[in-house]
Amino acid sequence: MVVTVDGAQAGVLGIADRLRPDAAEAARELRELTGAEPVLLTGDNERAAKEVAAQVGITDIRGGLLPPDKVAAVRESGQRTMVLGDGVNDAPALAAAHCGVAMGRAGADLTLQTADVVVVRDELAAVPKVVELSRRARRLVKQNLVIAGTFITVLVVWGLVGHLPLPLGVAGHEGSTIIVGLNGLRLLGETCLAEPLTRAVIVTA
Structure with a gap:
């Protein structure tokens, strides 16, 4: 975001999502459990998605997706898929998956109602354990x-x-x-x- 004062540029603010401390470990364990590479589906732009995925170790990234796009991405493989999310926009994808998992503390009400499993502790590390x-x-x-x-x-x-x-x-x-x-x-x-x-x-x- 560009900050201006009386029409003159005064500065630029950058905003980024803060990675959960256990995200990388959870992605690694899920990779070992499923034997396949986790997929990151997000409505954020491709550049922001790649930066987050690089920190987590995910190579399959799809950015700029609307809720219907996420549903299509979940269904396209035809495999038994677990979807993990917490936002309202994630609810359709959770419903389309074989197993939908919602993060309890940060999850929207609609997402919590749609999910098959709710992680009450709101810790990603708990998902592979479950x-x-x-x-x-x-x-x-x-x-x-x-x-x-x-x-x-x-x-x-x-x-x-x-x-x-x-x-x-x-x-x-x-x-x-x-x-x-x-x-x-x-x-x-x-x-x-x-x-x-x-x-x-x-x-x-």
């Missing part, structure tokens, strides 16, 4: 279904083709419940999306 925790939870749910299904199948077949003592049947059924519960407790030791993601998209106003 993805990893979700994947572990999904694996445990599958394991628990197999454990419970196996116990029930054995007990039912035993009861149909042979003589299953009632105490043994009760013990087998309740024992499977205990095993499933103990298996689920393994998640409590984690610090913090279920389906494998193939790319991450970071959108800004």
Whole structure:
């Protein structure tokens, strides 16, 4: 912005977005989790977008985008995509993604309502942790279904083709419940999306 006094140029002010301290680390971890390069979608001009992306380590940058452009960019790959954003202009892209993640503290109300996941702590570093925790939870749910299904199948077949003592049947059924519960407790030791993601998209106003 050019500042003038009585029509004469007095100075020039430059305004830039301040990078979150954990942005670079979060981008690196998301790259490792998805196995693909994160994408930066922004309504800012291309030059400003490149400066921010260079600090974060993102090479796929698309600037000067309107909300419909962001939606089109999310859908064009046809991959399972997680979109991370906090502005009102990001809401359509979050809705179009397989998983939309909003930053809780800075996020607009519409964005928070649209997102599938809200990061309450407003820390980018929490996003990769949430993805990893979700994947572990999904694996445990599958394991628990197999454990419970196996116990029930054995007990039912035993009861149909042979003589299953009632105490043994009760013990087998309740024992499977205990095993499933103990298996689920393994998640409590984690610090913090279920389906494998193939790319991450970071959108800004």
